[in-house]
Amino acid sequence: MKTIMKFFFLVILTSLVTNCSSSNGGSVPTPTPTPPPILTNEVDFWLTKADQSVKLQKQSSILAFGTTYNIYANIEVDDSQTFQTIDGFGFTLTGGSAEVINQLSTAKKQELLQELFGSASNSISISYLRISIGASDLNSTPFSYDDIPTGQTDVNLTNFSLTPDMTNLIPLLKEILVINPNIKIMATPWSPPVWMKDNNNSIGGSLQPQYYGVYAQYFVKYIQKMKAEGITIDAICPQNEPLNPGNNPSMMMAAVQQSTFIKNNLGPVFQTAGIKTKIIIYDHNCDKPDYPLAILNDAAANPYIDGSAFHLYGGDISALSTVHNTFPNKNVYFTEQWTSSDGNFGADLKWHTKNVVIGSMRNWSKVALEWNLANNTSFGPHTPGGCTQCKGALTLISSENFDRNVSYYIIAHASKFVPTGSVRIASNLSGNLNNTAFKTPNGKIVLIVENDGINTELFNIKYNGRWITTSLEGGSVGTYIW
Numbered sequence: 001m002k003t004i005m006k007f008f009f010l011v012i013l014t015s016l017v018t019n020c021s022s023s024n025g026g027s028v029p030t031p032t033p034t035p036p037p038i039l040t041n042e043v044d045f046w047l048t049k050a051d052q053s054v055k056l057q058k059q060s061s062i063l064a065f066g067t068t069y070n071i072y073a074n075i076e077v078d079d080s081q082t083f084q085t086i087d088g089f090g091f092t093l094t095g096g097s098a099e100v101i102n103q104l105s106t107a108k109k110q111e112l113l114q115e116l117f118g119s120a121s122n123s124i125s126i127s128y129l130r131i132s133i134g135a136s137d138l139n140s141t142p143f144s145y146d147d148i149p150t151g152q153t154d155v156n157l158t159n160f161s162l163t164p165d166m167t168n169l170i171p172l173l174k175e176i177l178v179i180n181p182n183i184k185i186m187a188t189p190w191s192p193p194v195w196m197k198d199n200n201n202s203i204g205g206s207l208q209p210q211y212y213g214v215y216a217q218y219f220v221k222y223i224q225k226m227k228a229e230g231i232t233i234d235a236i237c238p239q240n241e242p243l244n245p246g247n248n249p250s251m252m253m254a255a256v257q258q259s260t261f262i263k264n265n266l267g268p269v270f271q272t273a274g275i276k277t278k279i280i281i282y283d284h285n286c287d288k289p290d291y292p293l294a295i296l297n298d299a300a301a302n303p304y305i306d307g308s309a310f311h312l313y314g315g316d317i318s319a320l321s322t323v324h325n326t327f328p329n330k331n332v333y334f335t336e337q338w339t340s341s342d343g344n345f346g347a348d349l350k351w352h353t354k355n356v357v358i359g360s361m362r363n364w365s366k367v368a369l370e371w372n373l374a375n376n377t378s379f380g381p382h383t384p385g386g387c388t389q390c391k392g393a394l395t396l397i398s399s400e401n402f403d404r405n406v407s408y409y410i411i412a413h414a415s416k417f418v419p420t421g422s423v424r425i426a427s428n429l430s431g432n433l434n435n436t437a438f439k440t441p442n443g444k445i446v447l448i449v450e451n452d453g454i455n456t457e458l459f460n461i462k463y464n465g466r467w468i469t470t471s472l473e474g475g476s477v478g479t480y481i482w
Helices: 002-023 095-101 106-117 169-179 209-228 255-273 290-296 319-326 345-362 406-415
Strands: 044-048 073-085 088-092 128-133 184-189 278-286 307-315 331-336 365-372 374-376 394-396 402-404 423-427 433-439 445-451 457-463 466-472 477-481
Touching: 044 406, 073 365, 073 433, 073 445, 088 406, 095 106, 095 169, 095 374, 095 394, 106 169, 128 169, 128 365, 184 331, 209 255, 255 278, 255 290, 278 290, 278 331, 290 319, 307 319, 307 345, 319 331, 345 365, 345 406, 345 433, 345 445, 365 406, 406 477, 445 457, 466 477
Parallel strands: 073 457, 088 128, 088 365, 128 184, 278 307, 307 331, 331 365, 374 394
Antiparallel strands: 044 477, 073 423, 394 402, 423 433, 433 445, 445 477, 457 466
C-alpha cells in the first residue's frame, strides 16, 4: 500500500513541475492565430462627386458579396425581371460641335475621338448620336439641303445637296464610324427649306400642305445620300421641338399636321423607297404627352411609327411611361437635355443623372442623350438667335486643349458600362438612392446609383441572396459593375 501511495505522489509531483516549467518559458508551442480570410474584389465601383474632387474614377475599395446582416437600406437587383433593350447613350453632334472638334490638331482630335467613341480603358464608349438634318441652332448659320433664291421652288429637289455639311459634320462622322462602326445615329430637322414654309423664314412658320409630298422625298434623299457617304441613319424625327417656333431654325408642326404628314406622305414614301429608317414622333417636352398619343391613336399613322421622343424642359419624366403604357408595342426615347453655361456642376450632376439617365431608363427609354457634344469658350458656334448658353460636354480651348464638363460625366457613367443591346433589369428605389440596373450582352450586371440627399448614405446592393455594403456621399453618382 505504501508503495502505491509513493507512486501516485511522484506522478503528481512530476506533473506540477512540468506545468511550472511550461509557464516559465518551457517548450510547449503557443497556438498561432488564424488570419482573417483574404477578400477578393467582386464589384468594380466608379465614382463622381458633386464637389468635383473625384470625377469618373475607379475606386480601390474591395467590395465582396456576403451574407452578414446589417441594418442599412437595400437596393435589390433582380435580373429575372427584364424591361427594354438599350440602343445607347450619347449626345447631339451639332454642326457647331463638329466645327470646333475639327479645330483640334490631327493628333489631339484622334486622341479625343478614341476617348469618346473607342473601347479602351480610358474611353467612355458613346454608342448613340443625334444629328440635325440641315442646320440646328448650334450651327454658325441656318441652312437646309435645298436652299434656293427667294421666290423660287424646287419641287423635284434637283438642287438637293449635302454640301453644307461636307466640311465638318460628315467628315467627322466618318472618322467616328472608323472607331465605332456600330454607333447608332438619329437625325432630326430644325426646319425644312424655307420655300416649303408658309412664312418663307427659317424661324417659325409651318410646312405648306402642297409640299408634304416633296418634304417626304427630301427625307428619302437625305437618308440615301448619307448612306452613299457610308453613314446609316437609324431613325429620324419629322421635326425637332414642333411646339417651339421661336428658335433659329425652327418650325411649328401641330400633332394633326405631323400625323397627316406621316400617314399620307412620309410613311408610304419610305415604304415605296425601301427605307428601313425608323420614324420617331414628337421630339419635345414631357409636359405634352397628348401630342404623341394623338398621333399614335391615328390608326392610319400608327403602323409607320416606331415610337416617341422626349425632352424635359417641361413636365415630368414619367410622361414616357404614360405613353409607353398606352402603346406598349411602341418605343420611347429621351433625346435632349441641355446644361447651361451658368449651371452648377453638383446640381447638374444630381438632376440630370436622376432624370435624364436613371429617370428615362426607369420609364422605358431606349436612349439617354444630352444636348451638344462640344462648344468653344464663347458657347458657340450658334445661329443668330440660337442658344447662347448651351454648355457642351466639352469646351474646346485651343488646338491642343479641352475641358470635360458635367454632361460628359453624366453620360459617361452609363455609356462606358452599358453598351448597345443591354437590357434594363429590376432594381428597387430606396430613399434618396435613385438607381437603375442593366444586364449587358456579355452577362455583366451594371447598377447606376445617385444619392439625391445631402448626407452620406450607407447601403447594401443585394443580388441573388447576397450583398455588398457601400456608401455614397450626398450628390454623388456611382456605377457598380459585377
